[in-house]
Amino acid sequence: MSESRITELRVHGVGGAAPDALLGTTAHRQIWGDRIAGFYAADAEQRGRRVEAYCWGGMTSRSSTRVLWVLLFPFMLANLAGWTCSARTRADRWAFAAHRACGRLAALGITINLLLIAALGAIDIWAFQFGGRSEEGPIGRLQPGPRVVVGAAVVAAVLLVLWLLSRQARQRYEEVTPVDPDREGYPGSAAGLPDGVADPQFFNGADTVRRLGLLHVGAGLAWLALVLALVSDGAFGRALAVAAGVLLGFSIVVLALEAAGDWAVRPLVVVASLLVCASAMHAWQSDPGADLHVGNMRTAAIGTFWLIVVLVMGRLPVLVAISLLRLAGIRRGAAGAKIPRTNRRWPAAPLTVAALGVLSINIAGLGSLVTIAKSLDLPRDAVLPGLRNQLPWLILAPIAVVFVFLLVELIRYGRAANKQATRTVRAEFAGRNAAAPAPPPPGAAWRCNALPVDGICAGERDRRMQWVRSIARGRKLAGFAPDIRYLLAGLMPIVAAVLVLIPLEVKGKTLPPLKFADDLAVTVAGLIPVAGVALLRWGWGRRDARRWLGVLWDVGTFWPRSFHPFAPPCYAERAVPDLQRRIRWLNDSGHRVVLVSHSQGSVLATLALVQQPAGAPTLVTFGCPLTKLYGWAFPAYVHRELLDRVREWRNFSYASDYIGGPVGRTEVDVSLPDPASAFYVAGEPMPGLRRHTGYWSDEAMWREIDRLTAEPRPAPVPA
Structure with missing residues (x-):
């Protein structure tokens, strides 16, 4: 039985994750919840603290139906x-x-x-x-x-x-x-709550x-x-x-x-x-x-x-x-x-x-x-x-718009590896390599540099330049997600054309x-x-x-069904109260909670803490789409003023992450190098980009989390 009074509560991201993968061990037991969404605890401590996992994938992808x-x-x-x-x-x-x-x-x-x-x-x-x-x-x-x-x-x-x-x-x-069921109910929908997402009844x-x-x-x-x-x-x-x-x-x-x-x-x-x-x-x-x-x-x-x-x-x-x-x-x-x-x-x-x-x-x-x-x-x-x-308009025209959009994005992706971008990447990793200490023998003899340095043959130089270009393109690709608005805007003329053609068709005036x-x-x-x-x-x-x-x-399906009741159900209606209740139970049991969350799980964790009263845990997020995607697509509900309500927070991100990114707070954001360096072991592939899924195995991030959990908590701010 674990004796640590620090509990690390992990929350996975999109697509779901099994408890074995999230906890990193098969020795675990379910301690809360059911087969759809539940909490699991590892039998042994990891890195000096208890580890629990909240697996909510059953609400979106586990069942065949x-x-x-x-x-x-x-x-x-x-x-x-x-x-x-x-x-x-x-x-x-x-x-x-x-x-x-x-x-x-x-x-x-x-x-x-x-x-x-x-x-x-x-x-x-x-x-x-x-x-x-x-x-x-x-x-x-x-x-x-x-x-x-x-x-x-x-x-x-x-x-x-x-x-x-x-x-x-x-x-x-x-x-x-919700966690506060005795609070007077709001007569309207969640979309109209005066305090928005921060309201406990959201x-x-x-x-x-x-x-x-x-x-x-x-x-x-x-x-x-x-x-x-x-x-x-x-x-x-x-x-x-x-x-x-x-x-x-x-x-x-x-x-x-x-x-x-x-x-x-x-x-x-x-x-x-x-x-x-x-x-x-x-x-x-x-x-x-x-x-x-x-x-x-x-x-x-x-x-x-x-x-x-x-x-x-x-x-x-x-x-x-x-x-x-x-x-x-x-x-x-x-x-x-x-x-x-x-x-x-x-x-x-x-x-x-x-x-x-x-x-x-x-x-x-x-x-x-x-x-x-x-x-x-x-x-x-x-x-x-x-x-x-209207079949040609409704069927062929959208296909043409999607094709043009993908072609433009592909051209932008190809042009991302220009001289300026590759020069920036080479300078960055050259400086990082220079600051890296030499490994003890025999590591130095096996260490190779992926950068195109002087004194190498043309073929090897081309191979290393390709590595540099892949990093430049990966960083460019990371900013493509909001471009979906251009695709959607391109489909609007098709809708307008159909609106015009159908009444003309009724009058028999179309060719x-x-x-x-x-x-x-x-x-x-x-x-x-x-x-x-x-x-x-x-x-x-x-x-x-x-x-x-x-x-x-x-x-x-993250947002409540405040507009269409036949949409797929909002899993956050259950996931957020689940997290809040577990955090309160751990707090009441004398545990300091460190909430570690990835991708969509970071959205659930952050909004759970926004509604949480005093005693909220330390929040760690990575691959977090709150600002990059949610702040862009839903600016009325996710914005800087909302995120400022979370006090103890570290948000890790890669420049190559196409979903997550910084949240815009200097004291919160931690940028991780991706790849960590240009060095690699001879005979192995060159360092690859971690993008959105490589955080869990990034030792640099976990060392920072260890340091964060070892720090004493700041005194609470009076209400």
Whole structure:
């Protein structure tokens, strides 16, 4: 049993890590938590202190079912879009409230977008068109009206499954109570808390997810009732359509109100359910038409399309109006507020990310519709022409943008090893080599220099120069991550083009696309569902594959589901309270805690301490993306003022780390050389870059941690 009163608590980063790897030994036991996320303690001390590990990878990548979260990718983007608020917008009370409302409405637009695709596939293509041509099977024996109702039942089932998944995830993650459960609850979402991430209730989003989930179900059912009423037509059908439209509008208004209570949410779902049943009964007895498509389905699809446009793009006129009021002197706005600065600005980030969610769901959805129609041997016009003719824009144009972006980044990477950069690298490592003491015999005889020095042959010089260039390129590559904003901005014209072309298509004013482009787009669209199934199969059967996919969820599902309830669950809702409770237990047991965290784990650890009262442990982070990525993408919530709340902190970073970096505090940041020197042992490879994953084996960092734990703690600052 360990006797040390210093406990080193390790937290892994993206992709997860087994306790054996995190603790560096197989001799350990689980002391807290469960199979999804738990704490493990090594049986023997290491470097003179107890060692524990918090393994939270089971929340994102360990289970086979996590791979199904790929299907929720557009919803994840919709939720992230709300968190990419600028610091200036947050400082303006009106603009910030409008931003949150628009974020929730955009998330609803993406949900309705999915339901529209499901309706086109289930009601129009499968139930009406295929069922009308085939006399075999249960669907072929039904009349057109009942077939439409059966297709609508499939759409309702999709919505119900999404709600059930959200409810199950909420019970597993969001229902975990925070460390201070007796604190008076905040009526709104975590996104609107006055103290932001520092508020102890920030990761307490159960009520928000439950309320938003019911609102999305109510709005989705109201929309489905509207579609059924339009399809069934007739006087009673028109009355049902008006009622469904009013109910849908009411649900949109309630959703815009952040703190809408159960008094409005639950009755909305009940009324929407009754209205769907009434519309289904009327559609069962109706004749939806004898044309290729269900009667009025084109009208319903185009109307829904414009509703989605208004919900997703509505933030533009709202925020412009608020800005004009501020310029006109009617309101002051954020003029007197202290606004944190960011090194890399990303204008229109919420709109860009939300538009990317719409683009992704329509690319995958339209590809699925084309595949379904081809598999059922239906004609080319089985998919509504107003949507079908957008395939080249939705499929080929994004591929071209991605290709151009990667080409530009590749050119920048190649040009990074210019003379100035290589000269800087050579001077740096030459100075480091000169300061390094000579090793004792026989080490000196085996030590080689990777730098291109005088007196070597041309071939050896080229090999050593290649090593220098690799370091220069590695450092350049480390700054490429925020360039993703250029790729996303490049996709925005595609969204705008589709918004223009679809209404023109409705009026019959567009020229037919080039046959080559159209055929290629159809082929690629057919491959998208196949690739999706292959991806799911790959991740389902292989744990290492799920770890790669889990990297996406580690980053994209960190934030609470304050905007889209059907997004993958927020693991921080459980991980942060887990860390806080364990730290408090160790403090109460008389242990000094040193919290050692890597990559995404450093985000969890830092924000856990930001909310922690007096007695917080010493924090050690490495590969920390708080400033480099989070401060850039989410400046309203992660900024210097927040990070200044952590007192005892050391943050280690490499210049070649493409994810982590300094946090901007001189007394905190420690830059580690990468590689440590240009010397290497003869016969072994030249020193390689550690980049983002080499911290755990860096002895220089661990010596600094040893020194830090040996220092006496500073006296606490009075509250």
